[in-house]
Amino acid sequence: MSEMDALNPNNAGKNEDDIIDTSKKLRVGIIGTGWIAGSHIIEYKKMPDVEIIAGADLIPGKAEAFFKANGIEGARCYPSHKELLDNEDLDAVSVCTYNAQHAPCAIYALEKGVNVLLEKPMCVTIEEAAEIVKAEKASGKVLSIGFQPRFDANMKLIKQICESGTLGKIYYIQTGGGRRRGIPTPFGTTFIEKETGGIGALGDIGCYSLDMVLNAIGYPKPLTVSGYKSSFFGNSPKYFTSEGKPAHYAKLFGVDDFAAAFVRLEGDIILDFRIAWAMNLDTPGDTIIMGTNGSLRIPSTECWNGSVGGPMKLYTDIEGLGVETEIPIIDETWQKGLFYQKIRSFLDAVKNGGSAPVPSSQIIYNQAIIDGIAKSALAGKEIDVEIPCLE
Numbered sequence: 001m002s003e004m005d006a007l008n009p010n011n012a013g014k015n016e017d018d019i020i021d022t023s024k025k026l027r028v029g030i031i032g033t034g035w036i037a038g039s040h041i042i043e044y045k046k047m048p049d050v051e052i053i054a055g056a057d058l059i060p061g062k063a064e065a066f067f068k069a070n071g072i073e074g075a076r077c078y079p080s081h082k083e084l085l086d087n088e089d090l091d092a093v094s095v096c097t098y099n100a101q102h103a104p105c106a107i108y109a110l111e112k113g114v115n116v117l118l119e120k121p122m123c124v125t126i127e128e129a130a131e132i133v134k135a136e137k138a139s140g141k142v143l144s145i146g147f148q149p150r151f152d153a154n155m156k157l158i159k160q161i162c163e164s165g166t167l168g169k170i171y172y173i174q175t176g177g178g179r180r181r182g183i184p185t186p187f188g189t190t191f192i193e194k195e196t197g198g199i200g201a202l203g204d205i206g207c208y209s210l211d212m213v214l215n216a217i218g219y220p221k222p223l224t225v226s227g228y229k230s231s232f233f234g235n236s237p238k239y240f241t242s243e244g245k246p247a248h249y250a251k252l253f254g255v256d257d258f259a260a261a262f263v264r265l266e267g268d269i270i271l272d273f274r275i276a277w278a279m280n281l282d283t284p285g286d287t288i289i290m291g292t293n294g295s296l297r298i299p300s301t302e303c304w305n306g307s308v309g310g311p312m313k314l315y316t317d318i319e320g321l322g323v324e325t326e327i328p329i330i331d332e333t334w335q336k337g338l339f340y341q342k343i344r345s346f347l348d349a350v351k352n353g354g355s356a357p358v359p360s361s362q363i364i365y366n367q368a369i370i371d372g373i374a375k376s377a378l379a380g381k382e383i384d385v386e387i388p389c390l391e
């Protein structure tokens with residue numbers, strides 16, 4: 001429910017589902033029926049204005065089993081995104097494939113005139129991101145990228161603090177985080193193989209920590225990147241998982257498990273970034289946002305997936321006195337979940353002709369930094385950030 005809807009006296013006592021206009025049902029498809037598709041379908045099932053029409057997966061029988069497990073009868077199943085989009089008349093799709101298939105699926109859907117909710121990270125390279133934006137512009141459809149932490153009240157507060165001017169001019173940001181042992185292989189190896197994941201920790205959790213701070217400060221354009229990446233843990237036959245079991249996937253590991261960068265942003269802002277799926281350390285540091293009038297410390301979490309690890313601290317100066325204010329974590333467990341809000345806000349934009357809740361015009365900069373880190377690491381020197389669709 002929007003804030004305006006909630007304030008409308010006619011809506012008093014009603015919950016959101018009573019207010020959703022169900023006169024037209026949105027015809028939805030799911031591309032890629034793996035792990036995260038499960039979180040999408042749970043939320044779609046809660047929406048009274050959604051009909052789940054069809055799904056696709058490259059693995060034979062996977063889409064059928066997925067719909068059966070989720071109690072959806074009559075959904076048609078296809079062997080890839082192409083057959084699905086060629087044969088169905090859909091309003092929207094969730095693209096829930098592994099990273100390397102984000103671009104082909106999103107582009108094909110947009111070309112077919114279908115609105116797209118694309119899982120994070122946007123894709124693998126900046127060239128792919130530019131092609132996605134080109135298809136989005138040509139289609140006039142809604143493309144929203146799946147950054148659900150955007151809907152978290154703590155994340156909104158970080159943005160409010162930055163925008164309020166309390167920090168003064170923001171000139172330096174440190175962000176990132178990671179896990180001591182946490183190379184993700186939830187149900188297979190699609191995150192860690194080059195052909196499927198494309199990028200490792202850098203894209204998987206790095207994109208969240210970049211979004212947290214860049215969104216807070218209005219997504220300034222990245223100008224240069226000096227990046228580093230490595231894969232000492234994933235490539236080691238001696239890597240043990242967090243459960244203490246030998247991992248046995250060193251030969252398959254084809255992405256980064258650690259990345260770091262020094263990024264210059266428009267507006268004379270420095271971004272110092274580091275992210276790890278595995279390291280011999282508890283955390284590579286909290287997120288800090290430093291300004292001329294104050295600074296904000298945002299504690300890192302143990303696994304870094306886009307949340308706040310503890311009460312934040314605001315450091316200000318009052319008449320020469322250093323003051324520290326603790327900002328308690330906002331507990332939102334009473335509210336509908338972040339995934340619900342990410343999907344609902346996308347569907348509302350589709351229905352009302354609104355703009356994407358998490359637009360590509362911002363996330364293209366997120367992808368440009370990720371891509372810049374990969375390219376700079378390969379070149380072994382600082383590089384200028386080039387964004388093909390903006391050149």
Ligand SMILES: NC(=O)c1ccc[n+]([C@@H]2O[C@H](COP(=O)([O-])OP(=O)(O)OC[C@H]3O[C@@H](n4cnc5c(N)ncnc54)[C@H](O)[C@@H]3O)[C@@H](O)[C@H]2O)c1
Pocket residue numbers: 031032033034035036037056057058059062079080081082096097098099101105119120121146147148186187188190191204
């Ligand atoms: N937002 C979040 O909280 C969150 C959490 C986990 C994963 N993700 C993202 O979701 C994506 C998928 O992750 P996952 O863990 O579900 O992976 P997964 O490997 O479990 O599932 C991906 C599925 O997509 C299928 N697929 C690939 N290309 C396809 C195509 N062209 N047509 C049809 N099916 C295709 C694969 O066969 C596989 O079954 C990743 O990009 C990941 O970063 C997001």
